[in-house]
Amino acid sequence: MGAVVKIEGDRREVASIEAIISLTAQDMGRVNELILARAGSDVEMIPEVANHLISSGGKRLRPMLTLAAAQMFGYNGDAHVKLATSVEFMHTATLLHDDVVDESDLRRGKRTARMIWGNQASVLVGDFLLGQAFRMMVDVGSLDALDILSAAASVIAEGEVMQLGAAKNLETTEENYLSVIGAKTAALFSAAAEVGPIVAGGSSDDRTALRSYGMNLGLAFQLIDDALDYGSDSESLGKNVGDDFREGKVTLPVILSYGRGSDEERAFWKRSIEHGSSDDVSLEKARGLMAKHGSIDDTIARARHFGELARDALKPLAETPQKQALLDVIDFCISRVN
Structure with missing residues (x-):
């Protein structure tokens, strides 16, 4: 029987997102109103499917990044609200599409939309939300913001295709995997942060700082998710523990364990990941091998590295509450493993 991985690590005294929640509360109220308005449709199934995921308890971190980044440079208009809503719609659309591609049954502790309405409805409602996102970008009238977010949409789709290519492929390298999550996850964090200084009239250096912050934060966020899949519980994770393993996803803990394993251990990974022999007994063995080779700890260490890069990106900027x-968001993302 395999050992259960216990995730540990240094934790700062305060690791929460209360500050960004408080600073963006008023603007997030406007975002939430716009979400409800733009998710509406005369086609009955569209708001049903959209609201199922929109109301499912996510923290809406990405739109808060947009709002805080705009506030940081003194912005007082309403364009950041529309862009933040666009970011949330892009994220929601990605989740709807992801659950179909990954054949997921659970999302944030609830049945996925595809399990209730089917794959076709999930994909098409995701497309509707993307369309609404682009309409709001056009409403803002900033070609730079439109360029950043539309480019992110393309990169995210590329990341999804790259992930399909890496699925069940145990020869995937760490470098290739970081490219996948850089596109699939971190690109939207990066774009969400960068459009803040764009609408606020920030400098090119300001944009570069927020872009780098968002990219590295996104990488750290995804790597912590990878670690949590093997060392958390369903309630806190928002999906079934071991889903990545059962779906044959080659994430960084698997890549590290496979690369460090004996011939016998590599044969186990091939049976489990490539050939689908991924039952609960195999999951426990996988967790044991990850503990043996330090794969979870090293995944967390890499997440902390990207977190420090995100922190460094903001150093040149003036000290503000935002x-x-x-x-604080960096600390929060890392602290989820404790």
Whole structure:
């Protein structure tokens, strides 16, 4: 019987997103109103499917990044609200599509939309939300913001295709995997942060700082998710523990364990990941091998590295409450493993 991985690590005294929640509360109220308005449709199934995921308890971190980043540079208009809503719709559409591709049954502790309405409805409602996102981008009238977010949409789709190519492929390298999550997850974090200084009239250096912050935060966020899949519980994770394993996903803990394993251990990974022999007994063995080879700890260490890069990206910027709130977000993302 395999050992259960216990995830541990250094935790800062305060690791929460209360600061960014407080600073963006008023603007997030406007975002939430716009979400409800733009998710509406005369086609009855569209708001039903959209609201199922929109109301499912996500923290809406990505739109808060947009709002805080715009506030950081003194923005007082309403364009950031529309862009933040666009970011959330892009994220929601990605989740709807992801659950179909991954054949997921659970999302944030609830049945996925595809399990209730089917794959076709999930894909098409995701497309509707993307369309609404682009309409709001056009409403804002900033070609730079439109360029950043539309480019992110393309990169995210590329990341999904790259992930399909890496699925069940145990020869995937760490470098290739980081490219996948950089596209699939971190690109939207990066775009969400960068459009803040764009609408606020920030400099090119400001944009570069927020872009780098968002990209590295997104990488750290995804790597912590990878670790949590093998060392958390369903309630806190928001999906079934071991889903990545059962779906044959080659994430960083698997890549590290496979690369460090004996011939016998590599044969186990091939049976489990490539050939689908991924029952609960195999999951426990996988967790044991990860503990043996330090794969979870090293995944967390890499997440912390990207977190520090995100922190460094903000160093040139003036000290503001919003800057500190964005730094707190880094700590929060990393602290989820404790």
